[in-house]
Amino acid sequence: MQNPWIYIGLFILVGMMIPAMALMIARLIAPRKPNPIKQSTYECGIETVGDSWVQFKAQYYIFALVFLVFDVETVFLFPWAVAFDKLPLFAALEGILFILILISGLVYAWRKGALEWM
Amino acid sequence: MTFLQIIFLLFAAVILGSALMVVTTRNMIHAALWLIAALFGVAAVYALLNAGFLAVVQVVVYIGAIAILFIFAVMLTRREMRDKGPQLNKNWWMAALISVVTFGGLFGLLSNWAGFSKTAAEIPAGLDxxxxxxxxxxxxxxxxxxxxxxxxxxxxxxxxxxxxxxxxx
Amino acid sequence: MTFWTDPINFVADWLMGVFTGWGMAEGLAGVLIALIGIFALVTFAMLLDILLVWVERKVVARFQDRLGPNRVGPFGIFQPFADIVKLLIKEDITPIGADKIIYNLAPIFSLMSVLLLWAILPFAPKIFGVDLNVGLLYIVAAGAIGTLSIIMAGWASNNKYALMGAFRTVAQMISYEIPMVVALLIPTLLAGTMGVNGIVESQGIWFVVLSPLGALIFVISAIAELGRSPFDLNEAESEIVAGFHIEYTGMKFGLFYAGELLHAFTFGGFISVLFFGGYRFFGLENFGPIVAAVIFLLKALFFYWVIMWVKYTVPRVRIDHMLAFNWKFLTPLAFVLLMVTALVSKLLAGASAGWHAAGLFLANVVVGWLTIEILKAHARRQREREETPAQPAVQAAQH
Known part of the structure; x- marks a missing residue:
C-alpha cells in the first residue's frame, strides 16, 4: 500500500468497531430496568450535594502549561535525533544547547515554586 | 474522482462541520471536544498528504497538549460563568456577507493562479x-x-x- | 517465498490472486486484504486480552499468597470467559445527568487507543501491521487519545469522584509523558530512526546495555502512563472509589478493564522493542518469523510480569510526591541523560561498536552514580534541617 496512513485509518475504523460491537451485544442481552435510585450519582451511599462540576486547583493548569512547553520542545528534538548520525559535532552541540536553554526554564519554574503541589 | 479525493472531501467536511460546532455549541466542554475533532481532521489531511511527521505532531501537540490545556481552563471556571447571552447580534448578516465575499474573492484569485492547480513533485523513494x-x-x-x-x-x-x-x- | 519465511505476504499474495481472479479491482482488493489482516490482528489482541485476565488474576494471587481462580476448567483457565458472560448480562446503568454520547464514546476510545498501538508492533522481521517512519511519536499520539478518553469519561459521568479521578490521571499522564518521550529519544538517537522495525534491526547490542538508565526511566514512566500502582492515584479505591470509571457498569467497565490490561501488555512489548532487542534473542530469531514472533511475545509477557510485580509490591504514592518525583527527579535526569548520550555517542562516533557501547555504558554508570550521590546529599540536608529545630524544643521541655 502506497500510503501507510490509509492502513492506520482502516485500523482506527476497526478499532472503534470492535468495542462498539461489544457494547451492542451487551445492549441486546443485558436487562434494562432503570429507576431513579439506581441511576442516582454514586457517592458511597450519601446523597450528593451541589454541582458535580467542582472547582479545581489552578495548579493543574500550571502543570499543563509546563508540560505543553516541554512537549513542543521534544517534538523539535525528534528530527534532530533521527538525523544524529549524519550531523557534525557542532550540530549535535546545537541540539544540546536547545535542551540547556529549556532546562533553565525548568530551573526557573522550580525556584519560583511552580512545581510544588500546594 | 479518485478514492483519495473522496476521503479528502470527507475530512474537509468533518473539519468544517466541527469548526462550526465549536462556535455554535453552548456547552464549553462540547466546544472543546468539537475542536479536537476539527484538529484530528487536520491531522488526517496531513496524513493523506503523506506528511506523517506533521500528522503525529498535530495529534501529540494539539490534541495531547493544547486541547487538554483548554479543557483544564474550562474546568477552572464555574458553571455560573457560562455565556447565556444571544449568539447572534443584529449585524450578523453583514458578517456573513463579508465572509462570503472574502471567500469568493480568494477562490477567484486562487483558481486563476497557476500554482494552485499544479501537482506537487513526487517524493523520491528512499528519502527520509x-x-x-x-x-x-x-x-x-x-x-x-x-x-x-x-x-x-x-x-x-x-x-x-x-x-x-x-x-x- | 514460502509460508515459513514470510507468512503475512504469502497469505496476502494468495488472497490477492483469489480476489483479482474474481474480477475485483486491485486497489479494492488491497484494501480488503488490509481489512482482513487488521481484523485478524485485533482479534488476536482481544483473545490475548482474555488470556491476560487469567494471567493477571493468577499472578496477583501468587503474590498475595492465594491460589487465584481454580474452579472453572483446568487451573481456572476458563474463568475469564465466565467473567465476560457476567459483564455481558450485567445491567447497564447510565447515571442521571450523564452526557450520554460522550459517556458511551469514552470506553470505545479507551480501548481503541490501545488497539491502535498494535498497528505498529513488530512481532517478527516480516510480521507487523505497518512500518511507520514516525513510529515512536505515533505511540505518544495514541497515548494522547487515551488521555482524551479518560477526560471524556470523567466529565460525562456527572460524578465528583469521576471528575477528580480524571483530573488526577490526566495530570499524571501528561507529566510522565515528558520523561517517557525523552527516554524514547535515546533509542531514536542511537538507531537513527523513529520506526520501531528499524530500532529492532539496529540492536546488534541491545540498547539496555548502551543506556540502562534510559531503559529504567522508560519503564518507570510507562508504568505511570498506564496508571498502575504505585501510580494508581486515578483509581485510589480508598480516596475516590474507582476514579474516572466509577459510574460505568457491565460491558462499558469491561472495555476500560480490557484496555488497561492490554495497554500494560503492549507497553511490555514496547519495552522489549526499544531496549531489549524486540524479537532478537542471540541469533534464535534467524530460525524464521514464527520463532521470532514467539520470542517477542515471551519477552512482552516477561515485561508485563515485571509491571505486575511492581504493581503488587509497591504501595500507592501521594499526588504531591508523584508530581515532585516526575518534575524534580525524572525529567531533569532524563534530559541530562539525553545530553550525555548525545555527547558521548558523537565523540565516540569513529570508534568500533564495542568501544562505543562500553563508553555509553560507562557514561550511564557515571550519571547514575552522580544522581545517587546528589540524592544522598539532599537527603542528608533534609534530615539535618528536620533535626535542628527539634533540639531547642526538647531543651525547653526539660527546664
Missing part, C-alpha cells in the same frame, strides 16, 4: 523526510537560528506563565 528536516534544523546554512530562537521563545513562554501565576504580591 524526517531526517532531512533534522539536518536542516541544525545546519548553519538552513534553520539553525530559528531552531535556537524557538527554544528561547518556549523559554519565554514558560517564564511568562510561571511569573503570571506566581507573582501575586
Amino acid at each position: 523526510a524526517v531526517e532531512q528536516l533534522g539536518i536542516a534544523l541544525v545546519s548553519p546554512d538552513a534553520y539553525v537560528l530559528p531552531f535556537e530562537v524557538a527554544s528561547i521563545l518556549l523559554l519565554a513562554a514558560l517564564i511568562g506563565a510561571v511569573y503570571v501565576a506566581f507573582n501575586k504580591e
